Amino acid sequence: MQSSLQTYLEGRIDFEGQNKVEKITRIALPGITATAFFAGLATQSLRLTFSLLGLATLALALMVVPQWPMYNEHPVKWLPVKDAKKKE
């Protein structure tokens, strides 16, 4: 139980997953900011701007921070262990 909780909190994802997370964050966060700005400018409401930014950022965090299975689809394939004893 404790070890599974620890693994979840550590939340390791594979290299492909890391790349995906990086790309999603790089595109989504500036997009959210620009949307929030123009939505607020159009409705003349700063409250809308900042609530939109906050809620969308929380949703994005929920999407990229936990260890979702889609970030663990390409585990690293290690080479088989060589039999070291043969050489001796």
Next chain:
Amino acid sequence: MHSIYQRINNLSALLSSCVLSLLAAIALSSLLFTADPMGTLSIGSVKVYPGKARNFNEPRREHAFVRFNVSADLSPLFHWNTKQLFVYLGAEYANSAGVINDVVIWDRIVRRKEDAVINVSGKNKYIFKEVSSSFKAVEPAFYTLKYNVMPYVGALTYGEAARTDEPVVFPVVQDRV
């Protein structure tokens, strides 16, 4: 990016840059709104009475009493980045020593767009004294209605909504009524 903490760090680092640029964009967006509302200001009467000064070296100090009518619709100044307005009525004159004074005699803070229509006929809210203790030989004064726009983010901006057409003369001092 391999662990949860690294992903939180990455997200919050980019978020701080985004928030800063959002704030800068909001501050710059104030430049898009260039409302310049004009109102009217007329001075009903100006009276000068002698009064006691707290300073012992100057036992007598003259006080001016100004009655004015102000009407201005400042609601165009309210946009998404306006927190409040500071509206003030000032008297601009050069005193006998030639020093140009700008004395605030009345003000009001407008916090909501609904309250931005100003229709006031009143008298000076603050004591109107001359530094030289007398209004004798003081130039006639222009009265102005000015405002500050205080934004949520960005720079404070100033403006003038009304000004008397003619300078108003300070009358000779009267005895106390």
